[in-house]
Amino acid sequence: MALLAPAEFESAARARLPADVWDFIAGGSGAESTLAANLAQFGDYALRPRVLVDVAGCDPSLTLLGSELRAPIGVAPMAYHRLVDPEGEVATARATGRTGTLLIAGIFASRTLEEISAAAEGPLWLQLYWLRRRDVLAGLVERAEAAGYRALVLTVDAPRIGRRLRDLRNGFAVPADVRAVNLDPELMRASHHGDAGASGIETHAREQFDPSLTWADLAWLRERSRLPLVLKGILTAEDARLAVEHGADAVVVSNHGGRQLDGALPSLAALPEVVDAVPPEFPVLFDGGVRSGADVAVALALGARAVLVGRPVLWGLAVGGEDGAAQVLDQLSSELTHTMALLGRPRLRGLDRGALSERAGRYR
Ligand SMILES: Cc1cc2nc3c(=O)[nH]c(=O)nc-3n(C[C@H](O)[C@H](O)[C@H](O)COP(=O)(O)O)c2cc1C
Numbered sequence: 001m002a003l004l005a006p007a008e009f010e011s012a013a014r015a016r017l018p019a020d021v022w023d024f025i026a027g028g029s030g031a032e033s034t035l036a037a038n039l040a041q042f043g044d045y046a047l048r049p050r051v052l053v054d055v056a057g058c059d060p061s062l063t064l065l066g067s068e069l070r071a072p073i074g075v076a077p078m079a080y081h082r083l084v085d086p087e088g089e090v091a092t093a094r095a096t097g098r099t100g101t102l103l104i105a106g107i108f109a110s111r112t113l114e115e116i117s118a119a120a121e122g123p124l125w126l127q128l129y130w131l132r133r134r135d136v137l138a139g140l141v142e143r144a145e146a147a148g149y150r151a152l153v154l155t156v157d158a159p160r161i162g163r164r165l166r167d168l169r170n171g172f173a174v175p176a177d178v179r180a181v182n183l184d185p186e187l188m189r190a191s192h193h194g195d196a197g198a199s200g201i202e203t204h205a206r207e208q209f210d211p212s213l214t215w216a217d218l219a220w221l222r223e224r225s226r227l228p229l230v231l232k233g234i235l236t237a238e239d240a241r242l243a244v245e246h247g248a249d250a251v252v253v254s255n256h257g258g259r260q261l262d263g264a265l266p267s268l269a270a271l272p273e274v275v276d277a278v279p280p281e282f283p284v285l286f287d288g289g290v291r292s293g294a295d296v297a298v299a300l301a302l303g304a305r306a307v308l309v310g311r312p313v314l315w316g317l318a319v320g321g322e323d324g325a326a327q328v329l330d331q332l333s334s335e336l337t338h339t340m341a342l343l344g345r346p347r348l349r350g351l352d353r354g355a356l357s358e359r360a361g362r363y364r
C-alpha cells in the first residue's frame with residue numbers, strides 16, 4: 001500500500017530494521033517522557049484558517065544563512081545513516097537535492113564529507129560535537145569548508161550522552177560495517193563495542209566528547225572558520241541571549257529528540273521564549289516531533305524560521321533508500337504548501353501567532 005504521509009513510514013521502517021537498530025533510532029533517554037512530550041505538545045495548538053485570501057501563488061521558499069531552500073525544511077543531523085541504507089548519507093544528500101531541502105550532515109556520518117557534498121545538489125551544513133581532540137575538530141572544519149559546506153552546527157546539549165535505556169538493555173554497538181568514516185578509527189573504537197549495561201555510543205562519547213566546553217570556547221571555533229555558526233540544543237531564553245551575545249548566527253531549539261535530558265521541556269514549549277529573547281531577524285530553527293506539514297506550520301507560526309526533521313527521514317531511507325527519504329521530504333513540503341493555502345497564509349512571513357489557537361492539552 002502506498003505510504004501517503006511521513007507518519008505512515010514509521011511501521012514500515014520498523015518492520016525492516018533489526019530490533020536494536022530500531023531502538024537506537026526510535027528511543028529517547030530515561031523514561032522517554034520528553035520524547036513523548038515532543039509529540040504531544042503539538043496537541044496544544046490548532047490552526048485558525050482565514051478564508052477568501054488569494055492563495056494562488058503559495059510559496060514556501062526562503063534563503064536561510066545564505067542557503068536557498070524550496071521549503072523551510074531540513075534533515076536534522078543524525079549519526080550513521082548507513083544503519084538503515086547501504087548508501088547512507090549519499091542517498092540522503094540526493095533526496096534533499098531533489099526536494100530543495102537542507103541536509104545537515106553529522107560528524108558521525110557514515111560516508112565521507114566529500115562523498116556527501118559530491119552527491120548534494122542543494123545546500124549542505126555540517127554538525128559538530130566538541131571533541132577533546134581540538135586538532136581533529138579543526139581538521140574537520142577545514143575539510144568542510146573545502147568541500148563546500150555552508151554552515152557549522154555545533155551541538156551543545158550533549159556534554160555527555162543521555163541515559164538511553166533501550167541501548168543499555170540491548171548493549172547497542174554500531175555494527176562493524178557502519179563507520180564514522182570522517183574520524184580516525186582509533187577515536188571511534190568504543191562505538192563498536194556495546195555490552196549489557198553500556199552502549200558503545202555512551203562509552204565512546206565519554207571518551208571523546210569534551211564536557212568542559214563553555215561559552216568562552218566558542219571563540220576558538222569562530223577563529224577557525226568564516227562559515228555561519230549555528231548552536232543546536234537551546235531550550236531557554238537565557239541561553240538564546242547568550243548565543244546572540246557570543247556571536248552565533250542562528251540557534252536550533254531542540255532537546256535532541258528526547259535523547260538527552262529526560263524531563264526537559266518539550267521542544268515546542270521552548271520555542272516562543274527563545275523567539276522572544278532574540279533580535280527580530282535572528283534565525284531560530286526548530287526540531288523535535290515534526291511529523292507533518294501542519295506540524296511545520298505550527299512551528300513556523302510560533303516563530304521558527306525553518307524546521308529540522310530527524311526520525312521520519314531515517315524511516316523513509318529505511319523503507320525506500322533515496323526515493324523513500326525524498327518522498328518523506330516531499331510530502332512534508334507539499335503538506336506545508338497545502339496547509340498554508342487552506343490556512344489563508346500564502347507567504348511564510350504571514351505565518352504568525354495569529355494563525356494559532358492555543359489550549360493546553362486540548363486539540364489532539
Ligand atoms: C538516530 C539518531 C541519531 C542522532 N544523531 C545526532 C547527532 O549525531 N548529532 C546531533 O546533534 N543530533 C543527533 N540526533 C538528534 C537530531 O538531530 C534531532 O535533534 C532529533 O532527532 C529531532 O527530533 P525528531 O527525531 O523527533 O524529528 C540524532 C537523532 C536520532 C534519532
Ligand SMILES: O=C(O)C(=O)c1ccccc1
Binds near residue numbers: 161205256
Ligand atoms: O546524538 C545522538 O543522539 C546520537 O545518537 C549519537 C550517535 C553517535 C555518537 C554520539 C551520539
